[in-house]
Amino acid sequence: MENRLKPMDAEQLREYGHKMVDFIADYYKTIENFPVLSQVEPGYLRNLLPDSAPNQPDSFQHVLDDIQAKILPGVTHWQSPNYFAYHPSNSSVAGFVGEMLSAGLNIVGFSWIASPAATELEMIVLDWLAKMLKLPEDFLSAGQGGGVIQGTASEAVLVVLLAARDKVLRRVGKDALEKLVVYASDQTHSSLQKACQVGTTSSTAVDPLLSLGKIAKSNGMWFHVDAAYAGSACVCPEFRHYMDGVEVADSFNMNAHKWFLTNFDCSALWVKDRSALVQALSTNPEYLKNKASQANMVVDYKDWQVPLGRRFRSLKLWMVLRLYGLENLQCYIRNHIKLAKHFENLIAQDPRFEVVTPRIFSLVCFRLLPVRNNESHGNKLNHQLLDAVNSTGSAFISHTVLSGKYILRFAVGAPLTEEKHVNAAWKVLQDKATSLLAESL
Amino acid sequence: MENRLKPMDAEQLREYGHKMVDFIADYYKTIENFPVLSQVEPGYLRNLLPDSAPNQPDSFQHVLDDIQAKILPGVTHWQSPNYFAYHPSNSSVAGFVGEMLSAGLNIVGFSWIASPAATELEMIVLDWLAKMLKLPEDFLSAGQGGGVIQGTASEAVLVVLLAARDKVLRRVGKDALEKLVVYASDQTHSSLQKACQVGTTSSTAVDPLLSLGKIAKSNGMWFHVDAAYAGSACVCPEFRHYMDGVEVADSFNMNAHKWFLTNFDCSALWVKDRSALVQALSTNPEYLKNKASQANMVVDYKDWQVPLGRRFRSLKLWMVLRLYGLENLQCYIRNHIKLAKHFENLIAQDPRFEVVTPRIFSLVCFRLLPVRNNESHGNKLNHQLLDAVNSTGSAFISHTVLSGKYILRFAVGAPLTEEKHVNAAWKVLQDKATSLLAESL
Numbered sequence: 001m002e003n004r005l006k007p008m009d010a011e012q013l014r015e016y017g018h019k020m021v022d023f024i025a026d027y028y029k030t031i032e033n034f035p036v037l038s039q040v041e042p043g044y045l046r047n048l049l050p051d052s053a054p055n056q057p058d059s060f061q062h063v064l065d066d067i068q069a070k071i072l073p074g075v076t077h078w079q080s081p082n083y084f085a086y087h088p089s090n091s092s093v094a095g096f097v098g099e100m101l102s103a104g105l106n107i108v109g110f111s112w113i114a115s116p117a118a119t120e121l122e123m124i125v126l127d128w129l130a131k132m133l134k135l136p137e138d139f140l141s142a143g144q145g146g147g148v149i150q151g152t153a154s155e156a157v158l159v160v161l162l163a164a165r166d167k168v169l170r171r172v173g174k175d176a177l178e179k180l181v182v183y184a185s186d187q188t189h190s191s192l193q194k195a196c197q198v199g200t201t202s203s204t205a206v207d208p209l210l211s212l213g214k215i216a217k218s219n220g221m222w223f224h225v226d227a228a229y230a231g232s233a234c235v236c237p238e239f240r241h242y243m244d245g246v247e248v249a250d251s252f253n254m255n256a257h258k259w260f261l262t263n264f265d266c267s268a269l270w271v272k273d274r275s276a277l278v279q280a281l282s283t284n285p286e287y288l289k290n291k292a293s294q295a296n297m298v299v300d301y302k303d304w305q306v307p308l309g310r311r312f313r314s315l316k317l318w319m320v321l322r323l324y325g326l327e328n329l330q331c332y333i334r335n336h337i338k339l340a341k342h343f344e345n346l347i348a349q350d351p352r353f354e355v356v357t358p359r360i361f362s363l364v365c366f367r368l369l370p371v372r373n374n375e376s377h378g379n380k381l382n383h384q385l386l387d388a389v390n391s392t393g394s395a396f397i398s399h400t401v402l403s404g405k406y407i408l409r410f411a412v413g414a415p416l417t418e419e420k421h422v423n424a425a426w427k428v429l430q431d432k433a434t435s436l437l438a439e440s441l
Numbered sequence: 442m443e444n445r446l447k448p449m450d451a452e453q454l455r456e457y458g459h460k461m462v463d464f465i466a467d468y469y470k471t472i473e474n475f476p477v478l479s480q481v482e483p484g485y486l487r488n489l490l491p492d493s494a495p496n497q498p499d500s501f502q503h504v505l506d507d508i509q510a511k512i513l514p515g516v517t518h519w520q521s522p523n524y525f526a527y528h529p530s531n532s533s534v535a536g537f538v539g540e541m542l543s544a545g546l547n548i549v550g551f552s553w554i555a556s557p558a559a560t561e562l563e564m565i566v567l568d569w570l571a572k573m574l575k576l577p578e579d580f581l582s583a584g585q586g587g588g589v590i591q592g593t594a595s596e597a598v599l600v601v602l603l604a605a606r607d608k609v610l611r612r613v614g615k616d617a618l619e620k621l622v623v624y625a626s627d628q629t630h631s632s633l634q635k636a637c638q639v640g641t642t643s644s645t646a647v648d649p650l651l652s653l654g655k656i657a658k659s660n661g662m663w664f665h666v667d668a669a670y671a672g673s674a675c676v677c678p679e680f681r682h683y684m685d686g687v688e689v690a691d692s693f694n695m696n697a698h699k700w701f702l703t704n705f706d707c708s709a710l711w712v713k714d715r716s717a718l719v720q721a722l723s724t725n726p727e728y729l730k731n732k733a734s735q736a737n738m739v740v741d742y743k744d745w746q747v748p749l750g751r752r753f754r755s756l757k758l759w760m761v762l763r764l765y766g767l768e769n770l771q772c773y774i775r776n777h778i779k780l781a782k783h784f785e786n787l788i789a790q791d792p793r794f795e796v797v798t799p800r801i802f803s804l805v806c807f808r809l810l811p812v813r814n815n816e817s818h819g820n821k822l823n824h825q826l827l828d829a830v831n832s833t834g835s836a837f838i839s840h841t842v843l844s845g846k847y848i849l850r851f852a853v854g855a856p857l858t859e860e861k862h863v864n865a866a867w868k869v870l871q872d873k874a875t876s877l878l879a880e881s882l
Contacts, residue, residue: 005769007533007702008520008856010469017462020538024545025455038557042738045561053569053762056769060538063763067542071756074558078548079449086555086728089750091547092448097461097501099544101508103704104465106532107519114527116479117515120486128494151592152748257750261448263544264752287527287841287850291828297483306747307593309530309698311705315512321494322504328446328497387732400728409728415449 016060023064024096027072031080031416035393038076045074076396081416084425085398087229088259088362088413094323095263098316108309112298113290115312119299122149122314125321130270132235132326133254136247139270141299147270148277148304149313153228156253156269159277159305164222164250166280167273171220183221198226203357203365203402206230209245217248225249228267232259233337233361236330242360250276259362259413261320261332266313278303332415336362339422340412346426352433356402362412367405368433371440379406381436388432395425457501464505465537468513469520472857476834477521481514517837522857525866526839528670529700529803529854535764536704539757549750553739554731556753560740563590563755566762571711573676573767574695577688580711582740588711589718589745590754594669597694597710600718600746605663605691607721608714612661624662639667644843645804647671650686658689666690669708673700674778674802677771683801691717700803700854702761702773707754719744773856777803780863781853787867793874797843803853808846809874812881820847822877829873836866 006012048070078089109118126147127140139145150156165180184198185207198207209225216223225246231254233239246252251271256262271277282303284293292298302308324332340362347353347366357365368385370378383406386399398409412422447453489511519530550559567588568581580586591597606621625639626648639648650666657664666687672695674680687693692712697703712718723744725734733739743749765773781803788794788807798806809826811819824847827840839850853863 005765005773007531007535007765007773008469009534010466013469013534013537014462014466016534016538017466017541018459020541020545021455021458021462024542025451025458027545028449028451028454037554040557042553042557042733043561045558045565049562049565051568052572054766057766058763060764063760071558071562074556074561075546075548076554076556078556079546086549089547089549090448091545093450093454093457094448096454096544096547097457100458100461100541101465103532103537103540103544104461104468105516105518105520106530106537106704107516108527108530108705112483113478113517115515115517115519116481116483117486117512120484120515121490121512124486124490127492131493152750154748154750158747263547264549265750287839289840292483306599307595309593309595309706319504322499323501324446324448325495325498332446332448398728399730 019060019064023067028079028416031077032082034072034075034077034080036077036080036082036396037085037390037393038074039391039393040074045070079414079416080396081414081418081421082395082425083414083417084410084412085396086409087411089257089264090259090261090413090415091263092261092320092324092415094319095261095316098319099263101319102312102315105312107312109312110302110308110310111288111290111300112292116298118310118312118314119301121312121318122301123147123299125314125318126268126270128321129256129268129317132321132329133231133243134234134240135252135270136272138272139252144274145270145272146274146299147268148301149317150253150267150269150305151265152267153226153253153255155306156267157224157226159281160222160224160251160253160269160271162280163271163276164224167222167276168220170279198224203400204229204361204363205357206242206360209243210248211245213245213248222251223249224251224253226253228253228255229258229363230361231255231268233333235326236333239333239361256317256320259333259336260329261324261415262317266317268317274299274304281305283308336412336417339417339419340364340410342419343410343412343422343426346423350430352437356405356407364410364412365400365402365407366410367407368436371437375405377440381440382406382408384436385429385432388436389425389428392428392432395421395428397425397429460501460505464508469857472518472521473523475513475516475518475521477518477523477837478526478831478834479515479517480832480834486511486515520855520857521837522855522859522862523836523866524855524858525851525853526837527850528852530698530705531700531702531854531856532704533702533761533765533856535760536702536757539760540704542760543753543756546753548753550753551743551749551751552729552731552741553733557739559751559753559755560742562753562759563742564588564740566755566759567709567711569762570697570709570758573762573770574672574684575675575681576693576711577713579713580693585715586711586713587715587740588709589742590758591694591708591710591746592706593708594667594694594696596747597708598665598667600722601663601665601692601694601710601712603721604712604717605665608663608717609661611720624657639665644798644806644841645670645802646798647683647801650684651689652686654686654689663692664690665692665694667694669694669696670699670804671802672696672709674774676767677774680774680802697758697761700774700777701770702765702856703758707758709758715740715745722746724749777853777858780858780860781805781851783860784851784853784863784867787864791871793878797846797848805851805853806841806843806848807851808848809877812878816846818881822881823847823849825877826870826873829877830866830869833869833873835869836862838866838870
């Protein structure tokens with residue numbers, strides 16, 4: 001049987017790789033031409049693609065043409081400067097080339113020996129980031145703690161929960177399993193249902209960490225702090241105080257893939273007692289045994305996470321920190337917060353709108369005020385306003401419900417967003433509000 | 442506050458991207474110059490990098506120089522043609538450019554609306570792959586089933602376990618939780634400890650699926666088939682019979698990132714009853730609600746997995762299928778199996794060695810025969826042989842223990858491996874065996 005396929009030819013990689021770089025660079029040059037929120041109908045792609053895979057190879061140019069003609073219309077453009085929905089999911093040049101290198105080396109770093117650089121760079125870079133966040137020293141890898149990159153905050157909180165559960169059960173006995181309790185805010189992230197997480201995703205409010213931490217400690221509880229979104233802001237000295245109380249926490253988590261220019265996925269988790277993770281998650285099958293691991297000379301990150309396999313994700317975070325540096329990253333965060341403040345001021349100048357919860361970082365929660373105090377009609381009105389704005393394709397915002405009120409969320413945080421984009425989005429909001437209010441009279 | 446940082450400048454992306462493409466293409470041109478298994482000592486990188494992140498940006502060229510000088514020596518080269526350890530972890534040009542595009546678009550596809558193309562392409566491509574594997578029709582998305590990409594087989598089996606648990610508990614009542622049982626082979630993957638998985642990682646033996654499935658069905662059990670590694674071979678008609686019995690399975694999993702040219706991570710999971718997954722894993726927080734989801738018109742993959750966030754991983758699988766086509770992929774698999782058979786023949790010609798378990802796919806389990814039937818000394822000898830071969834850097838193999846015997850594993854499956862690499866590895870094995878046997882006399 002002849003082997004016709006040369007799937008990893010260096011010169012073909014060079015040729016296709018260069019073409020793909022140009023395709024992506026051109027995408028960013030034209031990103032404002034696309035509707036931010038994809039306007040396709042459910043099932044649109046099924047009609048555009050064949051029912052089964054081809055028997056014979058297709059040309060790369062055909063594939064690129066299909067991406068342009070068939071895939072991009074179905075993409076919601078998270079990297080658009082007019083994207084203000086959910087939360088930011090930052091791409092950057094540094095994060096992108098870091099992802100490229102990770103995909104290029106394509107190692108699976110489950111244990112130290114499987115690629116020592118993958119484990120060691122991750123430990124070092126998470127120490128760097130811990131210092132930028134002024135985390136207490138016991139979260140650093142030099143002591144009993146250390147950091148690890150998880151895919152998402154959901155996964156971070158899942159492993160923390162397993163570690164906390166096993167730690168308390170070792171103390172009180174396994175029969176107590178059904179008596180275990182998890183406390184979280186009523187505004188916590190939905191992943192609590194799957195794992196258990198503390199956070200305030202809807203409004204990005206900040207819990208009083210120090211008071212909560214003291215209560216947790218005096219009751220022998222594991223105290224986890226989820227700063228998935230807002231943690232990035234805490235590299236700026238003027239916002240660091242929102243993390244006060246982290247010194248009594250057992251674990252802390254921030255998503256570098258949200259608002260810190262590191263392409264998805266990169267959720268940084270630190271623990272003070274890494275042995276609690278290892279005791280809950282370690283496996284040691286014969287086929288993975290090796291001298292360095294058996295002698296306890298190294299960290300094997302497979303024992304800090306649920307899956308066995310893991311990508312070389314520290315590369316992209318390392319690139320972001322090296323290619324931008326702390327001062328630029330602080331400027332980046334401050335600029336978004338300045339833009340969010342600007343948006344808040346625009347709202348304040350229009351008496352038809354109100355800011356609903358105090359803005360702390362770069363998320364503004366606001367709404368069109370109900371006409372004649374009719375809250376139920378107000379909710380409907382804001383829902384209609386959301387749909388009207390998003391269906392223009394010129395901006396994408398999302399919503400939540402707080403204390404029964406339908407609220408609009410304007411999350412500044414895309415790397416390309418400038419003041420002109422915020423102004424343009426506000427203009428669309430005002431225009432659509434005018435139309436809706438006229439219709440509802 | 443001035444925003445000095447332009448983190449997503451299209452022309453900088455173009456410049457850095459092209460440089461990174463050339464760096465990676467050059468890496469593949471020279472990959473055989475590196476020791477396959479990294480020869481660094483634990484902690485090597487800590488001495489080479491600064492203690493904290495820089496305040497000011499560094500140049501891209503400095504970073505590339507550091508990758509060459511400091512990172513690559515610590516990499517174990519899974520893409521080397523002389524890599525025969527653990528299991529394959531295929532990179533390919535198609536998989537690589539697919540990863541690039543996924544990182545370039547950097548969307549988070551938790552629900553359909555968050556990027557319709559991400560959900561729809563995943564459904565379509567997993568239908569394609571299901572047809573290539575001749576999976577029964579009830580695994581396709583047109584009926585009650587469907588496919589989803591998980592990160593790893595560990596995650597696939599975790600979600601299946603949650604679905605199976607909740608399904609049986611709905612039938613027999615929640616109080617039965619402690620009575621639930623999971624059956625698996627004694628050679629199952631280590632992730633069973635964390636989730637629960639059926640498989641034979643050490644030797645890639647194949648369980649008698651049809652008999653097991655009938656027992657499972659007659660007892661009302663969920664039957665999961667894990668073909669994480671060997672599933673790829675089943676796109677060839679002559680190997681498809683190893684999957685016979687999958688028609689009685691509730692779920693089936695194969696890792697396209699192992700032996701199917703799709704860069705890590707890409708674990709394909711199919712279920713017959715997608716509602717079982719959704720009932721176990723669905724969350725519906727207000728801030729993610731949207732018309733298409735509320736009207737049940739779409740699939741929201743967040744309800745098929747543990748985390749909320751997910752990457753656009755179907756792009757790379759789609760690229761692999763389009764750019765190579767079924768016939769080439771079949772040739773690719775057959776060539777590796779032919780090379781493994783060739784290695785097996787080489788062993789058979791050297792009376793000092795034996796093949797330990799029957800080779801089915803591209804993994805050969807073998808060992809140096811103990812001298813004078815001293816099994817304990819034989820185990821030590823094979824351990825020494827493993828270390829001797831791996832410390833040359835010219836090939837990387839791994840080991841396991843089967844029935845008390847220390848066994849060497851030779852897994853053919855790297856995209857660049859040719860017959861000359863297999864021959865060279867065998868030569869090193871023979872030479873090192875000669876030295877060890879001489880010493881032990």
